[in-house]
Amino acid sequence: MLIEFNNEVKGYVIMSAYFYLAKMKLLVFLSYRFEVFTSLGTNLIVVLANIYLWKAAYKGIDSVAGVKETQMLTYTIMSTLLASFFSVNIEHALQERITHGDIAIDFFRPISILLKYLAEDIGIAISSILSKLMPLLVIMTVFVQPPVPDSPMAFVLFLLSAVFSFLILWLISALISLLCFWVLQLGEMKTVKDGIVLLLSGKIIPLWLFPKKIQRMIEILPFQYVYQTPLSIYIGKVQPEQAIVPMLIQFAWILLFTSLLCFGWSRARKRVLVQGG
Amino acid sequence: MAFLEVENLVKEFTVTKKKEGLKGAVSSLFHPEKYKVRAVDNISFNIEQGEIVGFIGPNGAGKSTAVKMMTGILHPTMGSVKINGISPHKNRKAVVGKLGVVFGQRTQLYWDLRLGETFELLKRIYKIDDKMYKDNIKMLDEVLNITEIIDTPVRQLSLGQRMRGDLAAAMLHSPTMLFLDEPTIGLDIEAKHSIRNFIKQINERCGTTVILTTHDLGDVEELCKRLIVINHGKIVEDGPLNSIIERMAPYRYLVVELASPHHNLFHPAAEVVKTETLRVWFKFDKSRIAATELISDLSKTYPIRDVSVKEPDIEDMIMEIYKKPVIF
Numbered sequence: 001m002l003i004e005f006n007n008e009v010k011g012y013v014i015m016s017a018y019f020y021l022a023k024m025k026l027l028v029f030l031s032y033r034f035e036v037f038t039s040l041g042t043n044l045i046v047v048l049a050n051i052y053l054w055k056a057a058y059k060g061i062d063s064v065a066g067v068k069e070t071q072m073l074t075y076t077i078m079s080t081l082l083a084s085f086f087s088v089n090i091e092h093a094l095q096e097r098i099t100h101g102d103i104a105i106d107f108f109r110p111i112s113i114l115l116k117y118l119a120e121d122i123g124i125a126i127s128s129i130l131s132k133l134m135p136l137l138v139i140m141t142v143f144v145q146p147p148v149p150d151s152p153m154a155f156v157l158f159l160l161s162a163v164f165s166f167l168i169l170w171l172i173s174a175l176i177s178l179l180c181f182w183v184l185q186l187g188e189m190k191t192v193k194d195g196i197v198l199l200l201s202g203k204i205i206p207l208w209l210f211p212k213k214i215q216r217m218i219e220i221l222p223f224q225y226v227y228q229t230p231l232s233i234y235i236g237k238v239q240p241e242q243a244i245v246p247m248l249i250q251f252a253w254i255l256l257f258t259s260l261l262c263f264g265w266s267r268a269r270k271r272v273l274v275q276g277g
Numbered sequence: 278m279a280f281l282e283v284e285n286l287v288k289e290f291t292v293t294k295k296k297e298g299l300k301g302a303v304s305s306l307f308h309p310e311k312y313k314v315r316a317v318d319n320i321s322f323n324i325e326q327g328e329i330v331g332f333i334g335p336n337g338a339g340k341s342t343a344v345k346m347m348t349g350i351l352h353p354t355m356g357s358v359k360i361n362g363i364s365p366h367k368n369r370k371a372v373v374g375k376l377g378v379v380f381g382q383r384t385q386l387y388w389d390l391r392l393g394e395t396f397e398l399l400k401r402i403y404k405i406d407d408k409m410y411k412d413n414i415k416m417l418d419e420v421l422n423i424t425e426i427i428d429t430p431v432r433q434l435s436l437g438q439r440m441r442g443d444l445a446a447a448m449l450h451s452p453t454m455l456f457l458d459e460p461t462i463g464l465d466i467e468a469k470h471s472i473r474n475f476i477k478q479i480n481e482r483c484g485t486t487v488i489l490t491t492h493d494l495g496d497v498e499e500l501c502k503r504l505i506v507i508n509h510g511k512i513v514e515d516g517p518l519n520s521i522i523e524r525m526a527p528y529r530y531l532v533v534e535l536a537s538p539h540h541n542l543f544h545p546a547a548e549v550v551k552t553e554t555l556r557v558w559f560k561f562d563k564s565r566i567a568a569t570e571l572i573s574d575l576s577k578t579y580p581i582r583d584v585s586v587k588e589p590d591i592e593d594m595i596m597e598i599y600k601k602p603v604i605f
Contacts, residue, residue, distance in 0.1 A: 017401040024398060028389045105385045107350045110374035111402055270352045 017111055018119040025123030029131070036131040039084065043136055047080040050204065051144060065208045071235040074147040077140050078234055079203055079227060081147075082162060084132035086226075087124050088170050090117045091177040091190050098180045103272065114174065114265060121170060150236025157243050161230035164250040169197070169226050171257035178261070181268035202228030208237075222257075225250045278362060279323035280486055281347065281454065286356035288317040288342050316342040318510035319356070324488070326453070329480055331501030331518075332490040335599050339510040340490050341458065347488070348376060348456055360454065374403060377452035377485075379443050381459035386431040392442050393427040396449060403450035410449070416482070417445045420475045437468035444475055454486040455479070461493050473499050494591045506598050513598060518591070525597045526589035531559040531571055536580035547571055 029035075054076055058069040067075070094117065097103045106113045140147060149155035176189055198204060200223040207215055207224055218224055229246045232238040238246065294310040296302065317339045324330055334340045345351040347358050349365025349372055358365060365372040378385075386395045400410050417423045421441045426434060434442060440460065447455060457476070461469045473496060479485050491497060497504065497518065504521055506514035514521050531547065535555045542549055547561035561571055568586050575581060 017398070017404075020398045020401045024387060024390060024394060027394070028387070031389060100383070102383055104345065104350050104380070105378070105383070107369070108348065108373050108376065108378050108385075109402055110370040272351060 018115060021116055021119040022123030022126065025120045026127045029124055029127035036135075039132050040135050043080055043084055043132065044139065047077060047136070047140070050076040050080070067206075067208075067235070067237055070145065071150075071237070073145055075206065075231050075235050075237075076204075077144065077147045078231055081133050081136060082165070082227065082230065083203065084136060085125055085128050085162075086166055086169055087121075087128050088173045089121055089124055090170065090173050091180075091186060093117060093120065094177040095180050095186055099185070107272070114261065117174070118170060125166065149234050151240065153240045154233055154236055157240055157247070158230050158234040161233055161243070161247055161250065164247065164254060165226045165230050167254050168222055168250060168257065171254065171261060172197075172222070174261055175257065175264060178264045178268050181271045197223055197226060200224065201226045202231065206232075206237075222253045225253055280326040280361060281324040281488075282357075282359040283323070283343075283347060284321050284357050284359075286317055286320050286343065286346055286358065287315065287354045288339075288346060288351065289313050289315050289354045315510050317346065317353075320507070320510075320512050321356075322505060322512065322515055324486060326486055327480070327484045328503055329476070329487040329489065329501050331497040331504045332488060332507065333492070333497060333504065333595070334507035336492075338507045340507045343507065344456060344458060344488065344490055348378065349373060374450070375453045377447035377450070377455040379440075379447045379455070379457050379460050381440070381457075381462040384431070384439060384443055385446055386439065386442055388432050389430065391428050391430050392423075392434070395431070395442075395446055396427070399446055399449050405450050409451065413449055413451060417448060420478050421445055421471070437464055437471075440464060440468065440472060441475075444472065448479060448485075451483060452485065454488070457487065457489045457491075459491055459493075460489070461491065461496055469493070469495065476500055494595065498591050506595075508599060522589060522591065522594045526594045527564060528560050528562050528589060529568065530587040530589070531561060531568060531575075532585045532587060533557045533559065533575060533579070533581055534583040536582045539579055542575075542579060544571065544574060 051073055054069070054072045058064070058072065062068065064072075094103075097106065106116065109116070137147075149158060172193065173190075176186065176193055179189065180186060200207075200218050200221060202224050203226075207218055207228055210218065225246065229238075229250060232246075233240070233243050290313070291311050292314050293305065294312060296305050296310070320343060332340050332344065342351065346353045347360075347365070349358070349369050352366055360372050361375070363372050386392060387398070396414070399405070405413070414423065421444060423441065423445045426438050426442060429438075431439065431442065444460070455476075460476075461472055464472065476487055476489070477500065480487055487500075489496060489501065501518060503516065504514065504518050505512060506521070514525070530550070533542075533556065535557065538554055542552075542557050544559065544561075546566040547559040549557060550560045551558040559571065559575075561568075572581075572584050575584075
């Protein structure tokens with residue numbers, strides 16, 4: 001994929017295919033209006049449950065591990081917003097296409113197949129900003145509290161870090177979906193991965209509340225760099241000048257996973273089976 | 278150098294044998310019994326630019342697997358494929374940019390969006406410039422009436438319309454070679470006709486090489502000058518349609534209409550294969566007896582009102598080929 005990618009950095013003409021792929025997914029997802037309401041409903045329930053959990057936990061306590069109640073509420077609101085933006089579809093898309101044999105059509109196109117799926121997932125993510133993230137942000141601002149960043153600088157770094165987070169999450173999903181080429185059905189692999197991310201990424205409970213020993217173990221895993229890193233920067237738990245280290249680690253994970261993915265892809269490529277004639 | 282060169286192509290699949298019953302299922306889970314199947318067994322052939330070649334064979338003969346290897350989707354176990362001198366397995370993107378493909382049973386169009394949206398995407402994927410895009414849309418509109426469906430969402434198209442859309446999508450970048458996998462499957466007579474007409478037209482106008490797999494012998498008869506017949510993973514016939522028919526089915530039918538009912542018709546060099554009240558079908562080998570001779574012999578003994586000679590059709594020929602056991 002890296003080699004393919006290098007050949008492709010020749011300018012706008014080629015990139016425009018990926019832009020258009022993203023745009024088409026955006027158009028498709030915006031046409032599913034019913035899903036906008038159902039996902040808004042689910043997200044609201046989740047975020048409200050979290051908000052009341054933290055309100056109860058903070059009763060009579062000023063701050064925990066240097067984090068105040070309003071910061072924690074911002075953390076949990078922003079975590080839900082990020083989750084609605086991080087909608088990664090590659091596992092589902094690739095499995096569908098492999099089990100139905102439509103993967104054959106992907107191989108017929110003179111573009112990189114993995115970048116095609118990345119472009120489509122970016123398209124879905126952008127549609128989520130409009131259809132899921134924005135409505136939730138408005139409701140939270142009006143009825144709970146506006147999730148304000150610690151400083152303008154924190155906001156900028158948060159944006160960059162969140163993009164890294166998206167890439168890490170996408171690469172993990174892409175690596176898992178490569179297994180499709182060997183086993184055809186992923187079964188509950190996606191659910192298991194989602195569960196691990198939920199627990200170890202600080203998505204619901206920040207890792208600083210975990211026992212020290214477990215914290216150290218989680219630190220060597222990539223998951224906290226998916227949620228906790230950008231969120232800590234946003235609320236000011238990690239100050240902008242300290243942010244460089246976790247963001248570099250994020251970047252290192254991206255590099256590692258990208259090379260793993262390229263290697264796995266070259267192996268998977270030779271194992272393609274086309275189902276159904 | 279031929280346009281498409283296929284040399285000693287082999288594809289083996291490892292298949293897990295599933296045992297019977299619950300006990301068998303459990304034992305398969307722990308000790309899967311695996312064995313190898315040769316789907317494509319050492320095939321070689323060349324195809325020249327501008328040919329329309331029919332790829333036929335019974336279900337499970339290996340023709341789809343062969344086509345998938347020719348287009349670079351599957352990696353062969355052994356052997357090589359070269360399109361215009363380049364291997365699709367080593368340099369996928371360079372090769373597929375010049376190929377078009379249509380699968381009758383699956384669509385490459387975006388289901389939820391209008392047809393034109395898929396065209397716009399393909400325009401970018403294949404880097405088609407505006408002039409070529411416009412010219413091709415115009416050409417495709419002449420043969421396929423594409424503008425009447427271009428603004429309809431794909432899910433609302435009928436099967437025939439969707440097929441027209443798929444064909445247009447495959448031709449948008451003027452590919453030098455077009456792979457059609459059962460393009461007329463499930464279509465009505467009129468739609469079939471317009472699709473065959475389209476294939477003929479693009480072959481004549483653009484010189485596109487067409488490789489067609491089909492079970493519809495009408496497609497073969499109307500389009501293909503050359504036929505490659507695959508059975509049990511091997512090529513059993515390769516050549517012009519007429520000469521294959523000649524070789525596989527050298528007999529003719531003589532249909533005789535009698536003036537009055539007559540039983541026990543007989544001729545030493547022909548065989549009665551079917552009788553209706555006044556009509557009798559004789560099957561004869563034209564190398565053993567000429568039709569004129571047979572007619573004059575018969576008219577001497579029987580009261581004949583009318584005769585006609587029927588050539589064996591492609592269906593007879595295919596049946597003969599499929600029945601033939603393969604010598605390993």
